Amino acid sequence: MAEGNQGYKGKALAILKKFNVRVWSEAVISSTRGEFNGIVLPRSENDDDKHIVLKLITGYNIGIATDTIENIKECGYKEAHYKIPEKEFPVSENKPNIKLFGTGGTIASRLDYRTGAVIPAFSPGELYGAVPELADICNLTTDKLFAVFSENMGPKQYTVLAKAIGEQIEKGIDGIVIGHGTDTMHHTAAALSFMVQNPPIPIVMVGSQRSSDRPSSDAALNLIHATKAAAESDIAEVLVCMFGPTSDEYGLLHMGTRVRKMHSSYRSTFRTIGDIPVAMIDTEKITPIKHNYNKRRNDRDVKITPVFEEKVALVYYYPNMQPDIIDSLVANGYKGIVIAGTGLGHVNKPVYPAIERATKAGVAIYMTVQTLWGYVHMFVYDTGRDLMSIGIIPTENMLPEVAYVKLGWALGQTDDMEKVKEIMLTPISDEITKREPYNGYLVFQGGIPEVEEFLRDIHK
Numbered sequence: 217m218a219e220g221n222q223g224y225k226g227k228a229l230a231i232l233k234k235f236n237v238r239v240w241s242e243a244v245i246s247s248t249r250g251e252f253n254g255i256v257l258p259r260s261e262n263d264d265d266k267h268i269v270l271k272l273i274t275g276y277n278i279g280i281a282t283d284t285i286e287n288i289k290e291c292g293y294k295e296a297h298y299k300i301p302e303k304e305f306p307v308s309e310n311k312p313n314i315k316l317f318g319t320g321g322t323i324a325s326r327l328d329y330r331t332g333a334v335i336p337a338f339s340p341g342e343l344y345g346a347v348p349e350l351a352d353i354c355n356l357t358t359d360k361l362f363a364v365f366s367e368n369m370g371p372k373q374y375t376v377l378a379k380a381i382g383e384q385i386e387k388g389i390d391g392i393v394i395g396h397g398t399d400t401m402h403h404t405a406a407a408l409s410f411m412v413q414n415p416p417i418p419i420v421m422v423g424s425q426r427s428s429d430r431p432s433s434d435a436a437l438n439l440i441h442a443t444k445a446a447a448e449s450d451i452a453e454v455l456v457c458m459f460g461p462t463s464d465e466y467g468l469l470h471m472g473t474r475v476r477k478m479h480s481s482y483r484s485t486f487r488t489i490g491d492i493p494v495a496m497i498d499t500e501k502i503t504p505i506k507h508n509y510n511k512r513r514n515d516r517d518v519k520i521t522p523v524f525e526e527k528v529a530l531v532y533y534y535p536n537m538q539p540d541i542i543d544s545l546v547a548n549g550y551k552g553i554v555i556a557g558t559g560l561g562h563v564n565k566p567v568y569p570a571i572e573r574a575t576k577a578g579v580a581i582y583m584t585v586q587t588l589w590g591y592v593h594m595f596v597y598d599t600g601r602d603l604m605s606i607g608i609i610p611t612e613n614m615l616p617e618v619a620y621v622k623l624g625w626a627l628g629q630t631d632d633m634e635k636v637k638e639i640m641l642t643p644i645s646d647e648i649t650k651r652e653p654y655n656g657y658l659v660f661q662g663g664i665p666e667v668e669e670f671l672r673d674i675h676k
């Protein structure tokens with residue numbers, strides 16, 4: 217093997233030696249489970265000695281158990297240098313100044329040569345080295361606030377971000393981009409929509425579904441679109457900017473409170489729910505779709521409220537849910553519960569007494585719908601009326617995750633249940649809207665005439 221063992225030991229090392237194969241070689245591994253073609257990746261010191269790790273052509277890494285391997289054939293050698301050259305970002309006086317905050321996620325990732333895993337890595341110079349187009353759009357400075365995958369984002373990170381945004385606005389920045397993992401980007405977008413109210417500039421969250429070492433990566437284009445939106449658009453809202461269609465034709469800008477990740481692997485995963493996206497964006501232009509958004513201003517009158525009560529839960533109702541779910545949350549000191557109920561906002565009868573106990577104990581309970589599209593309607597069936605009489609409050613068409621975030625934020629400000637209710641039901645950033653527009657219900661079901669017609673319309 218070329219240089220050292222690159223993490224391979226024991227059986228795994230022995231098998232590489234037996235077939236005279238090096239780390240970083242392109243290899244065909246024949247095993248009892250089939251034939252695999254890819255690049256032999258290095259391993260970390262802590263990994264087992266029972267697998268050879270291959271990066272497949274698709275970009276996915278797989279471990280092949282040594283005792284299933286019958287033959288390995290080396291057919292090439294492709295040592296990867298994943299370190300992106302750092303370059304100093306050029307500054308030009310007539311370009312807008314944009315701050316990019318890094319929080320982690322795939323967009324800030326590169327391949328860790330030791331493990332073959334995708335790990336968070338972020339530096340301004342690296343970004344410019346990787347996406348030089350950014351310099352045509354703005355003067356970019358960056359701050360790495362966190363380096364986590366987004367399942368690790370939460371109230372502490374939301375408040376740090378909100379404060380950092382406030383500081384930048386005060387300093388006169390023209391736009392903010394936030395690099396973030398896609399999995400919980402809609403939670404953070406909602407949190408920032410409430411914590412940073414009336415921003416005078418665009419605050420654009422962006423991520424990527426595929427890391428930049430993959431040919432199909434959406435990282436660079438999403439970043440270009442988001443930076444362009446922050447620098448040039450007049451949309452002074454918290455937005456999410458990601459691929460629109462599955463191709464790289466254009467990106468969409470979504471309201472931070474009306475957006476949701478809807479597909480685990482498509483690049484076009486983010487969809488506006490119950491409304492239409494704010495705008496389309498490509499490298500040439502920004503085309504508004506919706507027109508009632510807050511416009512960019514020169515003042516700096518933003519309202520930052522960086523608070524969050526952590527003892528809030530989001531409960532997804534399922535048939536036969538037991539009342540002890542609710543009782544145990546109350547016993548554990550939870551102050552607020554958002555339920556994602558069935559249909560128009562229902563849970564089964566056995567849960568009612570637990571809900572009554574909870575509301576009597578001063579726990580705030582709010583109802584949303586797991587259908588995602590549509591409104592909670594608790595006057596239609598007597599069961600809905602019963603639920604309201606025991607203290608559940610319907611939240612119109614607020615998405616479950618958004619209601620969860622808003623309740624945490626509201627309870628972070630006050631314990632007074634009337635005030636909490638007022639905060640919850642007063643729309644701040646389109647989290648509650650008067651009606652769903654006729655074309656705000658979009659599910660890609662190929663061939664259905666009204667969907668095709670809607671798509672033709674937005675392609676015009």
Ligand code: ASP
Binds near residue numbers: 320321323367399426
């Ligand atoms: N697991 C990653 C995250 O949310 C996925 C991504 O960034 O797309 O951090």
